Amino acid sequence: MIEFKNVxxxxxxxxxxxxxxxxxxxxxxxxxxxxTSGSGKSTLIKLILKEEEPxxxxxxxxxxxxxxxxxxxxxxxxxxxxxxxxDFRLLPDKTVYENVAFAMYIVKATPRHIRRQVPMVLSxxxxxxxxxxxxxxxxxxxxxxxALARALVNNPSMLIADEPTGNLDPETAWDIMSLLDDxxxxxxxxxxxxxAKDIVDKMxxxxxxxxxxxxxxxxxxxxxxxxx
Amino acid sequence: xxxxxxxxxxxxxxxxVFKNKKSTISAMLVMCISMLVFGLFFIIGENVNHIxxxxxxxxxxxxxxKLDATDDEIVAVGEQIKQIDGVNKVTFVSRDEAxxxxxxxxxxxxxxxxxxxxxxxxxxxxxxxxxxxxxxxQVESKINELDNIAKITSSNETMSKLLAIANGIRIITAIILxxxxxxxxxxxxxxxKLTVYARRKEISIMKxxxxxxxxxxxxxVVEGIIIGILSAAISILLVGGIYKLLAEKLLExxxxxxxxxxxxxxxxxxxxxILVYLILGIGIGIIGSLLSMRKYLEx
Numbered sequence: 189m190i191e192f193k194n195v196x197x198x199x200x201x202x203x204x205x206x207x208x209x210x211x212x213x214x215x216x217x218x219x220x221x222x223x224t225s226g227s228g229k230s231t232l233i234k235l236i237l238k239e240e241e242p243x244x245x246x247x248x249x250x251x252x253x254x255x256x257x258x259x260x261x262x263x264x265x266x267x268x269x270x271x272x273x274x275d276f277r278l279l280p281d282k283t284v285y286e287n288v289a290f291a292m293y294i295v296k297a298t299p300r301h302i303r304r305q306v307p308m309v310l311s312x313x314x315x316x317x318x319x320x321x322x323x324x325x326x327x328x329x330x331x332x333x334x335a336l337a338r339a340l341v342n343n344p345s346m347l348i349a350d351e352p353t354g355n356l357d358p359e360t361a362w363d364i365m366s367l368l369d370d371x372x373x374x375x376x377x378x379x380x381x382x383x384a385k386d387i388v389d390k391m392x393x394x395x396x397x398x399x400x401x402x403x404x405x406x407x408x409x410x411x412x413x414x415x416x
Numbered sequence: 417x418x419x420x421x422x423x424x425x426x427x428x429x430x431x432x433v434f435k436n437k438k439s440t441i442s443a444m445l446v447m448c449i450s451m452l453v454f455g456l457f458f459i460i461g462e463n464v465n466h467i468x469x470x471x472x473x474x475x476x477x478x479x480x481x482k483l484d485a486t487d488d489e490i491v492a493v494g495e496q497i498k499q500i501d502g503v504n505k506v507t508f509v510s511r512d513e514a515x516x517x518x519x520x521x522x523x524x525x526x527x528x529x530x531x532x533x534x535x536x537x538x539x540x541x542x543x544x545x546x547x548x549x550x551x552x553x554q555v556e557s558k559i560n561e562l563d564n565i566a567k568i569t570s571s572n573e574t575m576s577k578l579l580a581i582a583n584g585i586r587i588i589t590a591i592i593l594x595x596x597x598x599x600x601x602x603x604x605x606x607x608x609k610l611t612v613y614a615r616r617k618e619i620s621i622m623k624x625x626x627x628x629x630x631x632x633x634x635x636x637v638v639e640g641i642i643i644g645i646l647s648a649a650i651s652i653l654l655v656g657g658i659y660k661l662l663a664e665k666l667l668e669x670x671x672x673x674x675x676x677x678x679x680x681x682x683x684x685x686x687x688x689x690i691l692v693y694l695i696l697g698i699g700i701g702i703i704g705s706l707l708s709m710r711k712y713l714e715x
Contacts, residue, residue, distance in 0.1 A: 237624070
């Protein structure tokens with residue numbers, strides 16, 4: 189599903205962000221990407237999204253080597269993955285429903301499909317009653333649920349979350365994480381970059397730890413720190 | 417499904433236009449002014465062309481044949497003139513006809529010429545008109561090379577002056593056109609850049625969700641086209657109104673009446689001007705919006 193082979197990334201400024209990364213996240217897996225800020229987590233996410241190109245090595249997504257993927261094909265690669273960010277990135281002048289439907293417009297879904305799919309996804313994330321509200325009328329957790337709904341509405345095979353709970357209080361963060369777990373149980377591959385230690389420790393999922401651009405640990409059912 | 421996308425694009429395009437009222441209006445203002453200036457020169461050019469055509473068809477030179485030429489030689493000269501490039505019509509005026517014309521001109525005193533019927537001192541001549549005024553001097557010099565030519569009369573100077581004016585106007589119109597196109601492209605590009613900047617968040621989200629560049633670009637191109645078409649429409653109305661007013665005033669004036677000058681009516685130029693304005697407006701809109709987008713599509 190997602191495979192890194194000897195991937196290096198050095199920015200044009202000279203900073204080496206990733207050094208020889210090798211890992212493989214299989215279909216249907218749930219994996220945490222942990223590390224302090226500046227460790228290279230975000231760069232890894234950007235490489236997966238092909239927002240950044242690796243300096244060397246290969247990144248294989250859904251069995252396809254994306255190293256030589258043409259720029260014009262990148263949008264189609266991104267349609268296979270839903271993305272969620274720490275700052276939600278919702279459109280403030282559009283309602284919850286429109287924010288989610290927007291993602292379907294973009295992939296040129298039929299109006300009938302949109303009318304059927306959006307309420308379904310909103311109920312999946314527990315926002316059925318709030319379709320007509322605007323983002324600023326919602327709590328942080330609810331806004332992240334809208335972002336999740338938007339990420340899921342086109343049925344991506346994987347969900348990439350970059351610090352999805354970074355702006356949320358611990359209880360809400362936990363709600364979002366269990367929602368991600370539910371989504372994973374329905375068959376979607378989930379990759380979560382985070383430094384929410386408690387959650388990672390509790391969930392006992394695969395943990396890939398990165399420090400100074402180097403993957404220092406990859407444990408099947410680990411905690412945030414290697415001792416656990 | 418197709419219809420849905422088109423209505424989405426047009427809706428977004430109009431939305432952009434009305435969200436940035438100030439910059440849209442200023443862009444339209446500048447575009448209208450430059451289109452107006454261009455339009456007025458275009459119209460003056462059209463009128464000069466029109467006048468030139470009228471003059472061209474009435475402009476003629478008279479080629480006089482030497483008195484000692486035989487009838488055969490005279491016919492030969494006529495045939496040779498007809499062969500020259502740029503010659504439209506050749507009319508023969510015999511010596512007798514020339515005398516009659518002269519008598520007509522003299523009117524009451526025509527009796528003075530009575531005695532010359534047997535001993536005609538007037539030369540036979542050919543009246544020559546041109547297909548194209550620009551070829552006039554060329555035709556004249558070619559006629560001069562023929563045998564048995566006594567003299568050529570022409571109003572060459574007026575012709576060359578008119579030609580110079582027409583060419584000058586054409587050059588000015590072309591320069592204005594180039595300036596209009598370049599200036600307007602930058603103004604539209606800047607206007608749309610504001611929309612793009614205001615919507616950069618939306619654009620980045622679109623990119624993450626997997627929107628293709630062309631899908632992101634289209635609403636902004638539509639915005640550019642709308643600004644272009646609106647400017648073109650306003651300019652057409654303004655140019656039409658101004659021209660109607662000026663032309664009426666001009667045609668009423670005694671000077672123009674005395675020359676017997678006629679002007680092109682706006683109706684005759686209307687379709688051409690609409691076409692030129694729409695092509696300009698739409699073209700400038702598209703190029704301007706594409707220019708403004710380049711930087712923001714890199715995510």
